[in-house]
Amino acid sequence: MALLAMDIQHLSDFVDNPQVAAEKAGLTAIDREVLFSGDQNRIYMTLVRESNGREVSFAPKTVPTGQEPESHE
Secondary structure, three states, rough: OOHHHHHHHHHHHHHOOOHHHHHHHHOOOHHHHHHHHHHHHHHHHHHHOOOOOOOOOOOOOOOOOOOOOOOOO
């Protein structure tokens, strides 16, 4: 679910066609139900669960000049 918020292409696809973008992103039926419920608390808790308890942030990561960003693949 975080991919839809953090990746500009996935976000753009979601704005254009939310159902197709959610399916394309591989969201489970449960994750789609949570997302489309619009319930911010449920969405946040799902993101926390997906992050294994790590802090959830949608702020862009800053990279010092001259350094390459980390890959999270």
